[in-house]
Amino acid sequence: MGKPKIRFKGYNDEWEQRKLGDLADRVTRKNQDLVSELPLTISAQYGLIDQNEFFDKRVASKDVSGYYLIENGEFAYNKSTDAPWGAIKRLDRYENGVLSTLYIVFGIKENNPVDSDFLVLYYSTNLWHKGIHEIAAEGARNHGLLNIAPADFFETKLMISQDIEEQNKIGKYFEELERLITLHQRKYDEMKTLKKYMLQKMFPQNGPKIPKIRFEGFTGEWEQRKLGNVLKFQNGFN
Structure with a gap:
């Protein structure tokens, strides 16, 4: 339990530690009916994005029926990015897409006290890295791929406000900051x-x-001058 040093007026309750598995369900739906043929990848800057746009080529196989189908608003964890502990992003750009089964995909449980924007913000920090570090298998950095079991991933803990309205305000506040930064x-x-x-x-x-x-009022030609006729050179540090 704990309290933030800065928070919105009217919120005084302590935050609580919750397992990700208490807040979200794993998504393992396959793209068997080819609902989508849009292969996605995770970018730290752009989030879940079309492979063709990000890599300027398609990395996924031609047959994506065995890939996971992710819907707008769901999250995905990629453990093989350049980021030390991978990246977790929400699908915002497209209605749906497909991801390799190397990804861990999850969605917020219904009637659960966690705000989606708050979760996006949380996973944009490094607060969750410690939990990943604790579950990463020894030698997990071989070939740049973290060895993390999905069951262990959902055991990682988050510190969240018990009031979903406070979560919502925090999420919206940083969303507005991000908008201003982009502007x-x-x-x-x-x-x-x-x-x-x-x-x-x-x-x-x-x-x-x-x-x-040129500025108004100036019409004469410019002239070529030697640097030595314009500057005075001195020795030392001057």
């Missing part, structure tokens, strides 16, 4: 592109003496 990242990328464009246009290139873009 500012997009603006940052746009400014970098603008800077590159203006550097090309506001400085004469390869012969011309007049920039293609």
Whole structure:
């Protein structure tokens, strides 16, 4: 049991430790009817994403009838990513998809006091790594594949609020932060592109003496000067 150092007003109860198996059920439905032929992979940055988009090629076999069928809102654990203890992501981008049976797929139990967004947030931290470390078999790093039994995976423990409304508020709060980060990242990328464009246009290139873009009121030609005529050089650290 424990309490966060910072929390929303009105919530005072201690958080509790729960087994993942108490909150979620393993999903082992096979894609026998070829409901989906979209092979997915897990990316730490993009989550569950189309293999063709992420790898620029298809890694899955042509016959995906033996793969797991994962539905939107369900989670998957990939134990063979570049991340030290694998990655756990929720399917958000597509209605459904297929995953290799090397993945552990699970969905939140019905009428269970755990918020899906809260679970997404929890698995974006490193709080769950200790539990994976404890169940990983000795020598599990051979070939980059963690040796983790599904039964042991569902024995891992999470520290969660007993109030689902608090879970929901926490999930929504960080979802909004992520949205703002994405927005500012997009603006940052746009400014970098603008800077590159203006550097090309506001400085004469390869012969011309007049920039293609300049501030209003300046019309004269630029001139070529030796660096030694512009700067004064000194010895030492100056």
